[in-house]
Amino acid sequence: HGSGSGRLSPRNRFVAEMLNKAGMATLLADLLTKDEDSYYHSRFDISLLTKRLVGITKWVFEQPQLKDLNVAYFGSSTGAAPALRAAAQLPDNIMALVLRGGRPDLAADAITHIKVPTMLIIGSMDGQVMELNRAAYKLLDCPKKIEIIEGAGHLFDEVGKLEKVSNLASDWFKKHFLLKEAVFV
DSSP states (O other), rough: OOOOOOOOOOOOOOHHHHHHHOOOEEOOOOOSSSHHHHHHGGGGHHHHHHHHHHHHHHHHHSTTTTTTEEEEEEEEEGGGGHHHHHHHTTTTTTTEEEEEEEEEEGGHHHHHTTTSSSEEEEEEEEHHHHHHHHHHHHHHSSSSSEEETTTTOOOOOOOTTHHHHHHHHHHHHHHHHHTOOOOEO
8 A cells, every 4th residue: 555544444455345346365464663654764664564564475485385386466556566576486376467657667677577467447537657657668578457536636536536546456366376365465
């Protein structure tokens, strides 16, 4: 999730519930402690956020009941940056990425190292983020897709837009998991 958002965010929970309905397990995690999140600069400490995401992913693989499941990342806003960096660090462990309204510029060093199938989803009314994603898309050297959702802003809080995001993500994950069960961090 993005800065200022968390695992309890209605948007994050909605996407997780939609993925659950599609037969996928989800794991929503806060990458900052409550105290860390109170400092604005911590929300943009991509190295720290990446370290935490990699740690959570390794924890998932240590769990006997989870270790054989496929793992993917769904990152939104600034949360896209640690998802990109973690996927670059764990190329044999991450099966797919979906980035919604992402800030790939915050992980520019990782973009050319991404090998997993990556979907970028942007709202048509999110001009600056759209340009950042188009630039990142050109640099990706992996199976990739870019989806622009007409009439959606940065938060996709317009009627039906987050549902569209969830459906696109679900389809992307299923396609790249060959319909196997999955855990999403």
